[in-house]
Amino acid sequence: MLRMTKHSRPGEETRQRIIDAAGPIFAARGFRKATVREICAAAGVNIASVGYYFGDKLHLYLHVVRGIRAKCEQAFPMPPLTGTADQQLKLVIETILQRLLTKESVGWEDQLMMREMHEPTEAFRELVEEYFRPQFDCLLIIVQSLVGHKLPAHQFEQLVLSIVGQCVYYRVGNKVVRQLIPEDRYQQHFDTASLAAHITSFSLAALTGMGYRDAISQACSPTQGVNTV
Amino acid sequence: MLRMTKHSRPGEETRQRIIDAAGPIFAARGFRKATVREICAAAGVNIASVGYYFGDKLHLYLHVVRGIRAKCEQAFPMPPLTGTADQQLKLVIETILQRLLTKESVGWEDQLMMREMHEPTEAFRELVEEYFRPQFDCLLIIVQSLVGHKLPAHQFEQLVLSIVGQCVYYRVGNKVVRQLIPEDRYQQHFDTASLAAHITSFSLAALTGMGYRDAISQACSPTQGVNTV
DNA sequence: GGACGTTTCAAACAACTGTTTAATATACTT
DNA sequence: AAGTATATTAAACAGTTGTTTGAAACGTCC
Numbered sequence: 001m002l003r004m005t006k007h008s009r010p011g012e013e014t015r016q017r018i019i020d021a022a023g024p025i026f027a028a029r030g031f032r033k034a035t036v037r038e039i040c041a042a043a044g045v046n047i048a049s050v051g052y053y054f055g056d057k058l059h060l061y062l063h064v065v066r067g068i069r070a071k072c073e074q075a076f077p078m079p080p081l082t083g084t085a086d087q088q089l090k091l092v093i094e095t096i097l098q099r100l101l102t103k104e105s106v107g108w109e110d111q112l113m114m115r116e117m118h119e120p121t122e123a124f125r126e127l128v129e130e131y132f133r134p135q136f137d138c139l140l141i142i143v144q145s146l147v148g149h150k151l152p153a154h155q156f157e158q159l160v161l162s163i164v165g166q167c168v169y170y171r172v173g174n175k176v177v178r179q180l181i182p183e184d185r186y187q188q189h190f191d192t193a194s195l196a197a198h199i200t201s202f203s204l205a206a207l208t209g210m211g212y213r214d215a216i217s218q219a220c221s222p223t224q225g226v227n228t229v
Numbered sequence: 230m231l232r233m234t235k236h237s238r239p240g241e242e243t244r245q246r247i248i249d250a251a252g253p254i255f256a257a258r259g260f261r262k263a264t265v266r267e268i269c270a271a272a273g274v275n276i277a278s279v280g281y282y283f284g285d286k287l288h289l290y291l292h293v294v295r296g297i298r299a300k301c302e303q304a305f306p307m308p309p310l311t312g313t314a315d316q317q318l319k320l321v322i323e324t325i326l327q328r329l330l331t332k333e334s335v336g337w338e339d340q341l342m343m344r345e346m347h348e349p350t351e352a353f354r355e356l357v358e359e360y361f362r363p364q365f366d367c368l369l370i371i372v373q374s375l376v377g378h379k380l381p382a383h384q385f386e387q388l389v390l391s392i393v394g395q396c397v398y399y400r401v402g403n404k405v406v407r408q409l410i411p412e413d414r415y416q417q418h419f420d421t422a423s424l425a426a427h428i429t430s431f432s433l434a435a436l437t438g439m440g441y442r443d444a445i446s447q448a449c450s451p452t453q454g455v456n457t458v
Numbered sequence: 459g460g461a462c463g464t465t466t467c468a469a470a471c472a473a474c475t476g477t478t479t480a481a482t483a484t485a486c487t488t
Numbered sequence: 489a490a491g492t493a494t495a496t497t498a499a500a501c502a503g504t505t506g507t508t509t510g511a512a513a514c515g516t517c518c
Binding site: 030032033114115117118119120124125128129132133136152153154155157158159161162164165166167168169170172173175176177179180181185188189190195198199201202203204205206207208209210211 | 259261262343344346347348349353354357358361362365381382383384386387388390391393394395396397398399401402404405406408409410414417418419424427428430431432433434435436437438439440
């Protein structure tokens with residue numbers, strides 16, 4: 001039974017069902033390994049529907065990727081930049097780790113993101129601009145605020161990348177970490193909150209210890225825009 | 230023309246040629262995308278040779294992966310643990326970055342490693358034990374030496390992972406970084422040596438700033454084995 | 459030099475893939 | 489109610505893949 005009003009064609013439903021079904025499958029299997037047959041079976045539609053609505057498999061994939069940012073922003077929104085810069089840093093690190101380390105039930109978006117990092121498709125460039133760049137700029141502002149004075153731009157960028165790198169590794173190298181660290185100790189000390197606390201204090205200590213930042217001003221620096229050279 | 234003595238069958242040569250040709254192709258295309266036909270064409274042998282010598286494509290892949298560690302250790306050997314712990318840390322970070330960021334000409338082994346991290350095969354477990362574990366233990370000893378006193382094991386491990394994470398991100402997230410950082414600035418400040426210097430000072434500053442380590446002992450602590458709890 | 463095990467080869471095989479087709483069904487318009 | 493554009497379907501298509509086959513070529517040993 002199909003209902004087809006002027007503004008909601010019956011096809012819209014199957015179209016959406018295909019996208020919904022395709023996301024987790026592309027994330028789990030990768031673009032190449034994921035088959036149109038499996039996606040259509042999961043969506044409960046005919047094989048030919050992909051060609052009918054998206055042209056081909058690649059364009060379906062691009063539609064899926066382009067819909068990710070919104071979903072991710074909705075599940076774990078970036079925290080507002082209030083409070084001291086120290087607090088801001090901790091919150092952002094926690095948010096990034098949550099997005100990265102959440103279980104597969106909601107986390108297939110990040111799986112796809114990691115696949116794009118490893119084997120970029122056409123969608124990669126805009127994905128960086130719309131997903132990674134905002135996180136990067138956000139951290140850049142916080143770090144500039146923490147340092148409190150001007151530095152060459154590349155130094156700020158390297159500082160931010162050092163922070164991001166620590167977070168991302170727990171996702172990218174997750175399987176390695178799981179094998180390097182004894183299981184019980186992993187369960188006890190490598191949850192999202194503990195890791196966020198460690199990475200935050202590690203990074204704050206680095207900023208302080210590198211002399212970029214007064215050890216005294218540690219817990220009381222409000223955020224202010226700071227320009228690079 | 231085939232030469233077949235008792236101890237060096239003619240097949241040994243083609244067998245080796247297949248392995249040599251397969252490595253870069255598996256690394257560049259991934260296990261699935263790499264085709265037996267392309268590998269055999271690159272090796273200059275018949276398609277059927279893979280089945281004849283390795284049984285099937287998967288077992289050829291496993292042979293290739295198992296031969297990686299030796300090659301990598303030979304190209305960029307881990308530095309001997311001499312000098313101050315500070316110097317050791319810098320050398321190890323440099324070695325890791327060199328292994329990770331070397332151009333494709335010699336770096337296909339690490340490409341394969343990254344693929345295994347993302348999509349592990351049967352070879353993953355032993356790869357971690359033989360390749361990642363030594364690096365991890367090496368850094369663990371250095372960090373223990375830098376801290377100079379006992380700490381819970383998981384804290385040492387998180388410190389090491391913070392260091393490794395910074396390095397690995399420049400490989401895993403390379404394409405992201407390349408797009409986030411303006412090209413000219415990347416060329417100027419994001420070479421292996423500069424990154425190694427930054428990551429080293431960042432990490433040393435963190436260790437110092439976290440209070441794990443006397444700021445005074447910074448440049449003169451010789452390595453000594455330190456046991457965790 | 460002939461017999462034998464080993465190695466190579468071109469060709470075919472079987473399975474799976476994304477895509478297209480042409481017919482059928484559906485819902486809206488007039 | 490007829491007509492029409494839209495949507496769905498089962499089936500077939502065309503291409504690529506890993507793997508197997510059976511014969512031919514080769515080197516070694518008696």
